Amino acid sequence: MAQSRRLAKLGSYLRPHWQETALGIIALLSVNGLGVYIPLLIRSGVDTLSTTFSLDQVLRYVIIIISLSSAMWMMRMASRIWIFGVGRQVEFELKQRIFQHLLKLEPAYFASNTPGDLISRATSDVENVRRLVGFAVLSLANTFFAYTLTLPVMLSISADLTLASLAVYPFMFLLVHLFSNRLRQQQAAVQEQLSDMSQLIQEDISGISLIKIYAQEENERRAFQKKNQALLTANLTLAQTRNTLFPLIGGLANISSLIIIWLGTMRISAGTLAVGDFLALLIYVERLVFPTALLGFTITAYQRGEVSIDRLESIFSVTPKIQDPHDAINLPISTVKGEITAKNLCYTYPGANTPALDNLNFSISPGEVVAIVGAIGSGKSTLANALPRLLDIAPGQLFLDGLDITKIVLNDLRGAIAYVPQDSFLFSTTIKNNIRYGDPVSDQENVETAARLAQIESEVDNFPQKYETIVGERGITLSGGQRQRTALARAMLIDAPVLILDDALSSVDNQTATQILNNLSGGTQQKTVLFITHQLSAAATADKIIVLNQGKIVQIGKHTELIEQQGLYRKLWSQHQVEELLS
Numbered sequence: 001m002a003q004s005r006r007l008a009k010l011g012s013y014l015r016p017h018w019q020e021t022a023l024g025i026i027a028l029l030s031v032n033g034l035g036v037y038i039p040l041l042i043r044s045g046v047d048t049l050s051t052t053f054s055l056d057q058v059l060r061y062v063i064i065i066i067s068l069s070s071a072m073w074m075m076r077m078a079s080r081i082w083i084f085g086v087g088r089q090v091e092f093e094l095k096q097r098i099f100q101h102l103l104k105l106e107p108a109y110f111a112s113n114t115p116g117d118l119i120s121r122a123t124s125d126v127e128n129v130r131r132l133v134g135f136a137v138l139s140l141a142n143t144f145f146a147y148t149l150t151l152p153v154m155l156s157i158s159a160d161l162t163l164a165s166l167a168v169y170p171f172m173f174l175l176v177h178l179f180s181n182r183l184r185q186q187q188a189a190v191q192e193q194l195s196d197m198s199q200l201i202q203e204d205i206s207g208i209s210l211i212k213i214y215a216q217e218e219n220e221r222r223a224f225q226k227k228n229q230a231l232l233t234a235n236l237t238l239a240q241t242r243n244t245l246f247p248l249i250g251g252l253a254n255i256s257s258l259i260i261i262w263l264g265t266m267r268i269s270a271g272t273l274a275v276g277d278f279l280a281l282l283i284y285v286e287r288l289v290f291p292t293a294l295l296g297f298t299i300t301a302y303q304r305g306e307v308s309i310d311r312l313e314s315i316f317s318v319t320p321k322i323q324d325p326h327d328a329i330n331l332p333i334s335t336v337k338g339e340i341t342a343k344n345l346c347y348t349y350p351g352a353n354t355p356a357l358d359n360l361n362f363s364i365s366p367g368e369v370v371a372i373v374g375a376i377g378s379g380k381s382t383l384a385n386a387l388p389r390l391l392d393i394a395p396g397q398l399f400l401d402g403l404d405i406t407k408i409v410l411n412d413l414r415g416a417i418a419y420v421p422q423d424s425f426l427f428s429t430t431i432k433n434n435i436r437y438g439d440p441v442s443d444q445e446n447v448e449t450a451a452r453l454a455q456i457e458s459e460v461d462n463f464p465q466k467y468e469t470i471v472g473e474r475g476i477t478l479s480g481g482q483r484q485r486t487a488l489a490r491a492m493l494i495d496a497p498v499l500i501l502d503d504a505l506s507s508v509d510n511q512t513a514t515q516i517l518n519n520l521s522g523g524t525q526q527k528t529v530l531f532i533t534h535q536l537s538a539a540a541t542a543d544k545i546i547v548l549n550q551g552k553i554v555q556i557g558k559h560t561e562l563i564e565q566q567g568l569y570r571k572l573w574s575q576h577q578v579e580e581l582l583s
């Protein structure tokens with residue numbers, strides 16, 4: 001990103017907090033104003049007292065200087081509170097923005113952007129921007145005021161001494177300039193390595209059982225060591241650059257103090273410089289040493305923040321592909337009948353060579369129970385994901401109640417569909433909250449009814465905490481079948497006119513599956529059900545079966561019709577019967 005655009009972004013982060021930022025900067029200005037005034041007071045005190053010494057005078061100077069120094073200290077505190085506070089606010093808002101933005105993006109985005117990388121951006125990159133907005137802004141403003149206010153006064157006291165003491169500064173700025181590009185690149189490398197490592201940790205923790213089953217601990221350990229080593233190398237390279245630059249800056253800044261002491265004392269002994277002027281100059285040079293020595297840290301914080309701005313903006317710049325069109329049509333759930341039509345429906349995954357859905361045409365009447373069968377990878381889940389627009393389907397191909405799904409308000413479309421995906425994901429909360437996820441205010445009775453329809457009720461009753469049992473990370477871990485039926489109960493709780501089950505009964509035994517299907521047909525007279533399954537005995541009970549092969553519909557019909565035809569369904573059915581006999 002170009003420097004000007006980065007600055008514009010930085011400005012946009014600060015704009016909502018301009019008042020606190022302005023107050024902080026005014027406070028810094030006052031700090032530096034007092035920082036210039038106090039040495040002048042000391043000079044006048046020294047000059048006065050060296051001619052007419054009196055204890056009263058000393059006391060007066062001491063009280064004034066202590067009061068002004070206290071005011072300066074309070075102003076410095078206030079500047080830190082305001083500016084660091086803005087940093088924290090910006091951090092909060094960025095995290096909020098990232099999360100909200102991610103929620104708007106389609107699942108395909110998360111297939112190509114790993115959770116580890118996104119987590120690292122939402123944490124350590126946001127942290128870097130906080131330091132840029134807080135520490136770097138404060139430090140840069142402070143350095144700027146220190147120079148612009150102090151230098152004119154120094155020059156007015158002794159131009160040649162001031163210029164002599166500043167002789168080292170061009171070298172200092174040259175150094176900073178030479179190092180800044182290198183620092184930015186090395187900082188970016190550290191951030192990348194950190195993301196890589198977060199991703200590996202995240203993936204390994206999710207796949208821990210697999211690692212153990214395949215005895216890959218050693219390989220994973222080595223892979224981690226490699227990433228960790230790369231991070232260490234990147235951090236050390238960066239530290240090396242910083243450790244070269246910072247002491248060089250600090251050393252050069254100290255040289256300017258030495259120049260003042262050396263030349264100043266010579267002038268005092270020659271009688272061409274007053275002691276008060278010498279003291280004031282020395283204090284000023286010392287005052288400049290700190291912000292100058294800090295310049296290295298400030299620049300690092302600034303550049304680190306810039307790299308992170310780029311990394312965050314690359315998330316914000318992704319526009320959600322699936323969103324409401326400007327002329328979106330409302331479809332209140334109570335009016336939905338559940339008629340589904342596909343006209344030449346095609347879908348190709350980004351980067352794939354062949355379509356996952358290839359010219360599908362079908363029509364499903366309201367209340368129909370339709371089974372979708374076919375070999376692995378034939379496009380069944382893709383079809384299930386297309387209807388609630390989890391995929392970016394082109395307009396004019398898929399219709400609900402005759403309305404193009406891409407024209408329907410997304411929330412209305414999704415509200416009309418209850419969906420049980422292939423992986424029965426549960427949140428780490430109570431069973432009750434998992435079941436009523438789609439309707440969080442639903443009462444206990446509804447939750448229990450849904451659990452009964454999904455055949456999970458008796459098992460939940462056996463848990464000590466029943467529906468309050470926490471599942472997942474810090475609670476009971478459910479079996480695959482229990483997870484599936486909890487996910488099924490979640491879909492059953494919503495009174496949606498369309499129900500999509502993507503292989504949602506694969507982990508339950510035949511008897512339970514049949515019972516659930518009976519509940520489904522009994523309780524869903526008016527629901528349109530799309531039912532993906534590998535269990536052909538379940539498919540046989542459907543009103544209609546759609547047979548997919550390599551993304552194409554190869555057969556549509558009732559079970560009794562399809563087994564009469566030569567074709568894929570008859571082949572699958574024969575295989576199924578052999579499996580039934582063997583089991």
Ligand SMILES: Nc1ncnc2c1ncn2[C@@H]1O[C@H](COP(=O)(O)OP(=O)(O)OP(=O)(O)O)[C@@H](O)[C@H]1O
Binds near residue numbers: 111356374
């Ligand atoms: N995110 C993706 N990116 C690219 N290709 C994908 C993606 N998801 C699925 N595919 C491909 O699309 C085709 C259809 O996949 P889909 O998951 O719809 O099959 P399926 O019939 O549901 O299979 P299964 O019975 O195993 O669930 C497959 O060739 C698959 O490799």
